[in-house]
Amino acid sequence: MDVRDKVVVVTGGGGGIGAALCRRFQAEGARGIAVADRDEARARAVADEINGLAVRTDSGVESDVQQLVQLATAKLGPIDLFCSNAGIMVMGDSATPDADWQRIWQVNVMAHVYAARAVLPGMIARGRGYLLHNASAAGLLTQIGSAPYSVTKHAAVGYAEWLSITHAAQGIKVSCICSQAVFTDMLGDTAGGISEFLRGSALTPEQVAEAVIEGLAAEQFLILPHPVVVEYFRHKAENYERWLGGMRKLQARYGGQP
Numbered sequence: 001m002d003v004r005d006k007v008v009v010v011t012g013g014g015g016g017i018g019a020a021l022c023r024r025f026q027a028e029g030a031r032g033i034a035v036a037d038r039d040e041a042r043a044r045a046v047a048d049e050i051n052g053l054a055v056r057t058d059s060g061v062e063s064d065v066q067q068l069v070q071l072a073t074a075k076l077g078p079i080d081l082f083c084s085n086a087g088i089m090v091m092g093d094s095a096t097p098d099a100d101w102q103r104i105w106q107v108n109v110m111a112h113v114y115a116a117r118a119v120l121p122g123m124i125a126r127g128r129g130y131l132l133h134n135a136s137a138a139g140l141l142t143q144i145g146s147a148p149y150s151v152t153k154h155a156a157v158g159y160a161e162w163l164s165i166t167h168a169a170q171g172i173k174v175s176c177i178c179s180q181a182v183f184t185d186m187l188g189d190t191a192g193g194i195s196e197f198l199r200g201s202a203l204t205p206e207q208v209a210e211a212v213i214e215g216l217a218a219e220q221f222l223i224l225p226h227p228v229v230v231e232y233f234r235h236k237a238e239n240y241e242r243w244l245g246g247m248r249k250l251q252a253r254y255g256g257q258p
Helices: 016-027 040-050 062-076 098-126 147-170 185-189 193-199 205-218 228-238 240-255
Strands: 007-011 032-037 053-056 081-084 129-134 172-177
Touching (some): 007 016, 007 062, 032 040, 032 062, 053 062, 147 172, 172 205
Parallel strands (some): 032 053
């Protein structure tokens, strides 16, 4: 996919990877970009910079996502690419309160469902459309120190995979970003030794945006800004027990024993 002359929506567009995507799409010649974010001021700042449309949106609330799609379509035209980028981190384990599990589930999983519900009918009617989900390498591997993040990112990858299989014949393309650490607020929120470990290979949001442009051009399902992730994923598939053993060592070294 070439984003030139396309209408693009980016959730979580007020900062981090989302803002980098908005800027890069504008540089690539997108016709219209809707910058959606819970923080309206941040969304407006990015939108003003790229001559885009700022929309306050809580991606975990379906009515907000529907309103976003309606407004973007009315102001910019039919949506060609919907980037479901917003996500949150909740550190914790099986004892994490239900409210925290539900909060991360809404943003990291249901936001993708809400986006698909809102844009797929129009895309299918036109015979074309692209969904870009920002998941995480944690969706292919796991996240030391966070059961909620690991579970929801696995679900996000699984849903993107299902969409790709189910709607390909209707002209719908799907890609899933599965990066490791990126220098965003989320990395700063990841307290403890594993955060320091991840920073050693962290990328900038702009590097992720570059990988996204390349991945969209190739229409790859998995977009892996950190190429090593595919090696880890291959090792996991080839010898699950050995992979689990390696992850347990990381847990002991950087996550502490529960």
